[in-house]
Amino acid sequence: MRKMFFAFLAMAIIVSGFSLIAGAEELTNVAEGKSYTLECETSEADYGYTEGTDSGFGDGPNAIRQRLTDGMHGLESTRTVKSGAQKTKKAFYVIDLGSVVNGISKLNMDMYYRTDWGIQKPIGVEYALSTDGVNYTTEGKILVADSVERETPEPWVGYDFTLNLSTPKSARYVKMIAEGGNYIWSTEMQVFASGEETSDPESESSTPAAESEEQSSESTTSEPGESSTPGSTGSSEVTQTGDDDGMTFYIIIAAAAVLLIVTVILTYKKKAKQ
Ligand SMILES: [Ca+2]
Numbered sequence: 270m271r272k273m274f275f276a277f278l279a280m281a282i283i284v285s286g287f288s289l290i291a292g293a294e295e296l297t298n299v300a301e302g303k304s305y306t307l308e309c310e311t312s313e314a315d316y317g318y319t320e321g322t323d324s325g326f327g328d329g330p331n332a333i334r335q336r337l338t339d340g341m342h343g344l345e346s347t348r349t350v351k352s353g354a355q356k357t358k359k360a361f362y363v364i365d366l367g368s369v370v371n372g373i374s375k376l377n378m379d380m381y382y383r384t385d386w387g388i389q390k391p392i393g394v395e396y397a398l399s400t401d402g403v404n405y406t407t408e409g410k411i412l413v414a415d416s417v418e419r420e421t422p423e424p425w426v427g428y429d430f431t432l433n434l435s436t437p438k439s440a441r442y443v444k445m446i447a448e449g450g451n452y453i454w455s456t457e458m459q460v461f462a463s464g465e466e467t468s469d470p471e472s473e474s475s476t477p478a479a480e481s482e483e484q485s486s487e488s489t490t491s492e493p494g495e496s497s498t499p500g501s502t503g504s505s506e507v508t509q510t511g512d513d514d515g516m517t518f519y520i521i522i523a524a525a526a527v528l529l530i531v532t533v534i535l536t537y538k539k540k541a542k543q
Contacts, residue, residue, distance in 0.1 A: 394432075
């Protein structure tokens with residue numbers, strides 16, 4: 270009887286432990302596969318890019334700009350992960366998430382340098398969010414001293430400039446302003462959210478090409494994020510965050526299975542004693 274009690278106690282602890290894990294919000298990188306624009310403060314954009322090829326260190330022309338949201342994060346010695354590099358001290362990137370996303374709680378961009386190539390140490394990344402692509406709210410700036418060093422093959426040195434937001438935010442446009450000594454050398458920009466995308470009446474009306482053209486002609490300022498991103502995937506892509514329900518189901522099944530096994534073992538032991 271005592272064994273039975275401890276078995277059930279152990280089960281209760283295991284089940285409550287799993288529930289805690291299941292209850293923790295799962296974050297999804299909602300920027301992956303999304304289009305973005307790029308403007309450089311000084312010097313030319315698309316460093317090393319050769320027209321018609323996927324070579325070089327640049328990030329391709331605007332039409333195929335994709336290296337920093339392709340989900341490949343980090344420099345590797347084999348160079349399987351391509352860099353998006355710009356010969357500039359300051360680069361303005363704006364990711365269009367397609368529609369307003371709720372629950373944005375973490376933003377990240379990585380940057381690298383190597384002195385033998387004359388690439389100077391990065392300075393920092395500033396992050397700003399917007400629902401309309403016009404009015405931005407600065408969320409914070411991460412300097413290299415507050416960044417996290419990445420495991421990177423020598424002589425490269427790399428950092429993740431991760432900004433954790435104190436309260437989850439909603440946004441469609443995410444601006445990342447990267448500052449470096451002379452180059453911006455990066456592989457990925459990430460926007461982590463727990464919420465689902467919402468239908469945004471304003472952004473939806475601007476999705477069709479004809480209407481977005483109309484909208485951009487109306488605008489008067491030249492904010493980097495304001496261009497209506499022709500490569501936008503629109504609002505058809507919806508981030509699925511319904512994994513929690515599935516997770517809970519599997520945990521219940523697993524708990525029931527463990528409970529059954531324990532009961533069978535105890536019953537068997539009891540019978541063996543008799
Ligand atoms: Ca990448």
